[in-house]
Amino acid sequence: MGETRHTRVLIIGSGPAGYTAAVYSARAMLNPLLVQGLQPGGQLTITTEVENWPGDTHVMGPDLMVRMQAHAEAMGAEVISDYITALDLSTRPFTPWPTVAPPIRRMR
Numbered sequence: 001m002g003e004t005r006h007t008r009v010l011i012i013g014s015g016p017a018g019y020t021a022a023v024y025s026a027r028a029m030l031n032p033l034l035v036q037g038l039q040p041g042g043q044l045t046i047t048t049e050v051e052n053w054p055g056d057t058h059v060m061g062p063d064l065m066v067r068m069q070a071h072a073e074a075m076g077a078e079v080i081s082d083y084i085t086a087l088d089l090s091t092r093p094f095t096p097w098p099t100v101a102p103p104i105r106r107m108r
C-alpha cells in the first residue's frame with residue numbers, strides 16, 4: 001500500500017450530483033478528488049434519452065455523463081476509478097478507505 005493521499009475535498013460518486021460538486025469545488029480552487037464508484041456516470045448511464053436537461057431538448061444519458069465528467073476535469077477536478085469501502089468520520093481529518101488507491105485523508 002502506498003502513502004496516504006490528502007485532499008481538501010473528496011467527492012464520492014460520479015452521478016450528476018458528484019460531477020456538479022466537482023465543477024463547483026474545482027472552480028473554487030479546492031482541487032477536488034472524485035471517486036467514481038462501481039457505476040461511473042451514475043444512473044443516467046443506463047437510460048437512453050433524457051428530455052428534461054435544460055438546454056437540450058433531448059440528450060442521451062450516457063453522452064450527458066461523459067460531458068459532465070469532461071466538464072469536471074476541464075475545471076481541474078481529478079477523477080479516479082475506485083470504490084470507497086469504509087469512511088471514518090469520527091476523527092478529523094476524515095479517512096475514507098478505497099479499494100485500490102492508498103487511503104485518502106481530508107486536509108484540515
Ligand SMILES: Cc1cc2nc3c(=O)[nH]c(=O)nc-3n(C[C@H](O)[C@H](O)[C@H](O)COP(=O)(O)OP(=O)(O)OC[C@H]3O[C@@H](n4cnc5c(N)ncnc54)[C@H](O)[C@@H]3O)c2cc1C
Pocket residue numbers: 012013014015016017018035036037038039040041042043044046047049050051052082083084085
Ligand atoms: C433508467 C433511468 C432513467 C432515468 N431517466 C431520467 C430522466 O430522464 N431525467 C431525470 O431527471 N432523471 C432520470 N433518472 C434519475 C436520475 O438518473 C437520478 O436522479 C440521478 O442519476 C441521481 O444522481 P446522483 O448523482 O444523485 O446519483 P447516481 O446517478 O445514482 O450516482 C451515484 C454515484 O455514486 C457512486 N457510488 C455509490 N457508492 C459508492 C461508493 N461506496 N464509493 C464510490 N462511489 C460510490 C456510484 O458509482 C455512482 O457514480 C433516471 C434514472 C434511471 C435509473
